[in-house]
């Protein structure tokens with residue numbers, strides 16, 4: 001069915017950014033994983049817009065970074081603001097990386113660059129084929145799939161779940177996904193607008209009504225993300241304009257000219273109880289989901305994936321799983337760190353009104369003057385403290 005083999009060393013389930021990065025790096029190392037994706041066409045939306053320095057570093061090995069740099073725009077500053085007042089400036093120019101900035105690049109473009117890498121290393125995604133079950137088998141697992149031509153079973157020594165937050169691999173393995181859901185909703189819009197601030201800055205407005213983040217995107221666009229208790233299912237330009245007027249710059253107003261894409265959603269913060277169980281590995285959103293604050297989601301997934309390839313290669317060649325155990329522990333500890341960090345930012349950004357807000361703003365302003373702190377925060381956001 002669909003040209004699927006009866007068996008493969010590794011089956012990668014899901015061809016989002018995590019699965020694509022894993023697959024490309026395994027191919028570069030001379031492996032031939034089977035990669036299965038249920039969508040017939042790649043997702044078109046921009047979703048994760050920030051590519052951090054550490055991700056650019058790890059993707060260098062695939063030769064993907066120059067093309068990402070060509071498609072994205074370099075933004076060196078994250079600035080927390082209360083309307084027109086800057087509270088703290090996080091300057092990525094101070095980080096110890098050959099990429100001292102954040103790259104703003106829509107996720108569909110990042111995925112396109114990763115798919116191009118595959119052209120270079122050979123192979124193609126098997127799609128549209130959906131994994132419906134994963135079961136233990138002798139010396140590995142068997143994966144049941146369904147596609148346009150019917151169903152079949154493929155045996156594998158290892159199965160890697162890169163299948164997102166609702167991962168079937170995680171569910172089939174009975175791995176719990178502990179955490180919770182933020183009370184407030186989030187709205188997102190990609191727009192063209194007259195924006196009074198510089199395009200070298202991502203602005204995070206910690207306002208009385210909630211958080212609003214404005215980030216420049218390529219092609220003269222902007223990404224707006226905001227918390228919203230009354231989030232409509234499909235936010236309109238008027239709705240987003242009102243958020244900017246009540247939470248954004250006060251002296252000189254932003255004016256939305258064109259709404260290009262919009263979405264509203266609830267956000268979960270959860271980490272899988274393990275990322276390695278028997279011959280199953282969980283990577284990316286399948287293993288951890290969290291607030292978009294700081295733009296960590298896709299970055300952490302890609303880094304999980306690239307870090308997995310060496311120990312997985314070793315396990316396949318030498319039947320030595322020590323590296324996989326170490327990988328799972330280190331990456332799960334990192335996922336927990338990311339969840340804690342993004343949770344702190346989200347809670348600080350949504351501190352409400354009155355005295356708590358004044359106290360919070362005073363505290364943020366104060367720590368902004370601590371020597372070296374801006375650099376430390378930038379280093380953490382860029383995930384440079386992680387090996």
Ligand SMILES: Cc1cc2nc3c(=O)[nH]c(=O)nc-3n(C[C@H](O)[C@H](O)[C@H](O)COP(=O)(O)OP(=O)(O)OC[C@H]3O[C@@H](n4cnc5c(N)ncnc54)[C@H](O)[C@@H]3O)c2cc1C
Pocket residue numbers: 013014015016017018019036037038039047048049050107129130131132162163164165167168188263265283284285286292295296297298299301
């Ligand atoms: C609206 C929105 C905005 C976001 N904004 C940001 C942001 O600003 N910054 C940030 O860092 N992150 C953001 N994210 C999160 C980011 O998009 C994810 O962290 C990232 O996509 C995770 O990549 P992944 O490859 O692990 O999972 P996914 O991108 O979810 O990919 C999983 C893939 O697996 C496939 N799949 C699932 N189940 C099966 C199955 N049973 N069989 C076969 N294939 C299957 C899916 O079709 C999909 O292609 C946003 C997400 C959304 C939805």
